[in-house]
Amino acid sequence: MKLENTCVVPVPRQKLWDYLIVIPNVAQCLPGVEEVLAVDERNYTGAIQVKVGIVKLRLRGKIAVEFIDNERYEACLAVQAADQKISGLVQGKMTLRLSEVSERETRLSVATDLNLLGKIGEFGHGLIKKKGDQMMADFEATIVAKVGGEPQPLRS
DSSP states (O other): OEEEEEEEEEESHHHHHHHHHHHHHHHTTTTEEEEEEESSSSSEEEEEEEEEEEEEEEEEEEOOOOOOEEEEEEEEEEEEETTTTTTEEEEEEEEEEEEEOOOEEEEEEEEEEEEEEEEGGSSSSSHHHHHHHHHHHHHHHHHHHHHOOOBBBOOO
């Protein structure tokens, strides 16, 4: 399942980039994150609690930095997490890209590619997509709040 989200953040690109490449910063912007602990500079463990429909999941897993490209303002994180209660697994990649709109505005694009396995995979894709879109909107709003300003509508 692929999710794509874009917003314009009213801060310079470098300021936003400096915030986003600190992985605990990115993780703490996702709603429901309970903890993120560094294993080393490219690998982390963590836990997130998410409610999908009437089911409450508590996923524990790993986050790995696949790459950070400081010249292209692009980063990719791989995530693998499991819920022990319902025997489910979530695997995915989140790619963050920044592009300059103006000196004081930056377009943040987040592409997420998810695989849902086990009982989690039995949830309807419409329900999962709706929850994913909601989480990404919250993620973007939190980033805007952390680095300053108000989210801006996209320009054509």
